[in-house]
Amino acid sequence: MMNTDTKHDSNSGSIAVASLFDGSHWHSNVELSWQHGRISAIRPATGAVQAGTLVPGFIDLQVNGGGGVLFNTAPSLATLRQMMQAHARFGTSAMLPTVITDSVATMQQTADVVAQAIAAKQPGIIGLHFEGPHLSVPKKGVHPAEHIRPLSAAELALYQRTDIGIKLITVAPENVTPDQIKQLITAGMQVWLGHSNADAATVQQALAAGAKGFTHLYNAMSPLTSREPGMVGVALTDADSWCGIILDGLHLHPTAARLALAAKPRGKLLLVTDAMSPVGTDDTEFAFFSGKVVRDGNKLTNEAGALAGSVLDMASAVRYAIQTLAVEPGEALRMASLYPAEALGCADNRGRLGQGYLADMLLLDAQYQVQQNWVAGSSIYQIKQHK
Template identity: 50%
Template sequence: MKITAKKVLTSAGWAEKQTVEVNKQHIVSIRQANDDELNQCLDGYLIPGFFDTQVNGGGGILFNATTSYEGICQMADAHLQYGTTSMLPTIITDNADVMAKAADAISACIAQQHPQIAGVHFEGPFLSVAKKGVHSAELIRPPSDRELAILCRKDIGRVLTTLAPEHTDAGLIRELVSENVVVALGHTNASYEQARAALDAGASGFTHLYNAMSAMTSRAPGVVGAALSDEDSFCGLIVDHHHVHPASARAAIRAKSAGRMMLVTDAMAHVGSSLTRMPFFDREIMRSGDKLTTADGTLAGSCLDMLGAVINTHRDLGFTLEQAVMMAAATPAAFMGLAQQQGSLAPGQQASMLLLDSASLQIRQTWLAGKAVNLPRRSES
C-alpha cells in the first residue's frame, strides 16, 4: 500500500509531497512522491495516530464496570474515531478481584494482537486519601502480594501504575521498575523530597500534572515542583481547560518541552457516546457540556478526546501542530518504552496514521496498523 500526501509529519519534521509505503502493518519507507503518485496525492496533514496512556472508558463503557475483552474493544472503537490508535485502558482504584479481571481482559487483547491495546494502566490503589480526587477512600490501601503480582504479569503488555510515593517504599518502586512496570506519581500529597526520592528509585512519570498532587510554592516545591524541575521524567496533562488553566498548562509544557509532556484524556465512558449520567461506585458522574463532575462538584475524569486535546494545545495554548502531535503520539510512546514501534512516521513503525483536514484539523481518514478504517459519522466539536 502507498499513501501520498501533501504534508507528512515524519520523525524528522514536516515534509511535502511524500509517499509512505506500507507492507502489512508497518511503514517500510517515506520518500519524495513521483509524478504518478502525485496524481493520487491526498490534501491535508498526514500524522501518526495518537497514544493515550489514561483511558478509563469510552463508548458508554467504564473499564472498572466492564472488565472484558468485548468491553475494551468497545472503548477502543469509541476512541479510534478521535484518532487514538494506541491506548492503555485504565483501572481506577478498585478491589483486587477487579484488578485481576482487568488484567485477564488485557491479556486476551494482547493474545489477539488488538492493534490499539498497548497494555494497561492501574491508577491506584496505592494512593493518598488526602489527594484521592474521585477515587474511593475505602479502597485506597497499601500494596498486597496479590496486587503486586498482577502488576508484574508478563502477558498484559506494557504496565503503568500510578502511586503515591509517601505511602510506597522506594524499594518497592525499584522492584516494580525491575519488573518493567512504568511507575508514575499521582494522587499524592508527597513533599518535594519524597517525590525526588521516588524518581531516584526509578519512577519516571507524573499522572495528570497539577491535579490531585501537592502544589508548588516558593518554599515547598511539592510534587508539581519535582515534576517541572526534573529533566528526564514525563508528565501527563489534561488539556480540557477544566482540569488545568491554559496559562498553567502553557507554562508546564514550556518547562518540560514537547518531548517530556504528553497529552492524556483521563476519559470516562461518556466519550463517543450520548451518555450524560453514569453510576460510579456509590456516586454518580454527570456531564454538563464538556465537563464531568460528581454531585458535589468534584472533577470526575473527562469527556475529552485526543483530537480535542491536540487542537486545544495547538489553537488555544499556541504550540505548533507538530509539537501538539508529538505530545499526543511520540512522547507517550517514549514514556512507555515503545518509541521503536510506534508514535511517529518512520520506517519500521506501526502504520497507524491520521489524515487531518488542513483547515479544520478534523480527521478525514484513519489507518490502523496498515489498514484503512471506516469510522462512524460524528459531529465535529
C-alpha cells in the same frame, strides 16, 4: 467515500497525500507505502494526491472508558473494542486502558481481559495502566477511599504478569516506599507518581528510586508553594521525568499549562485524556461505584462536585495546544504521539512515520479533524463523506 488505499492485501497498501508529518519533518506531495502492517517506503508522489496531512497515530496513556462503557465497571473484550472504536474517531491508535482504584478481583479481571486482547492482537490495546490503588486519601479525587490500600503480595503477583503488555502504575510516594518502587520496577512496571500529598523530598526520593513520570500534572497532587514545592514543584523542575497533562480547558488554567510548557524540557510533556465513558456519545450521566457522575457540557463531576475524569479526546487536546496555547503544530502532534511512545518505551515502533515503523497513522484535515485512522496498516475509522 474517499479512496485512500490504492491497494490493500494482508495489511499492505499505499496512500499519496498533499502533506505528511513524520514526527520530525513536514513533507509535501509524498506517497507512503506499507507491507504487513509496517511502513516500507515514503517517496515523492507521481500522481494525484489526497488532500490533508498524514501524521503518526496518537497514543493515550490514560483511558478509563469511552463509547458509553467504563473499563472498571465492565472489564471485557467487548468493552475494550467499544472504547477503542470510540477513541479511534479522534485519532487514538494505541492506548493503555486504565483501571482506577478498585478491588484485587476487579484488577485481576482487567488484567485478564488486556492479556486476551493482546493475545488476540486487538487493534490499539498495548498494555494496562493501574491508576491506584496505592494512593493518598487526601488527594484521592473520585477514587473510592474504601479501596485505597498499601501494596501487598496480592497486587505484586498481578504486577509481575508478563502477558499484559506495557505496564504503568500510578502511586502516591508517601504510601509506597523507595524500596517498593524498585520492587515494582523489577516486576516490569513503569512507575508514575500522582494522587499524592507528598512533600518535595519524598517525591525526589521516589524519582531517585526509579519513578519516571507524573500522572495528570497539577491535578490531585500537592501544589507548588513558596516554602514547600510539593509534587507539582518537583515535577516542573525535574528534567528527566515525563508529565501527562489534560488539556480540556477544565482540569487546568491555560496559564498553568503554559508554565508547564515553559518549565519542562521539550519531549517531557505529553497529552493524555483521562477519558471516561461518555466520550463519543451523548450520555449525560453514568454510574460510578456507589454513586454517579454527571456531564455538563464537557465537564464531568461526581455528586460532591469534584471533577471526575474528562470527555476529552486526543484530537481535541492537540487542537487546544495549537489554538489556545500557541504550541507549534508539529510539537503538539509530538505531544500526542512521539513523546508518549518515548515515555512508554515503544518509540522504536510507534510515534513516527518512517521505514520499519508500524503503520499507525492518521489523515487530518486543515482543522486537525480526523478523516481516517489506521492501526498497523488496517483502517479502523474513516469519516463518512457526503456525496
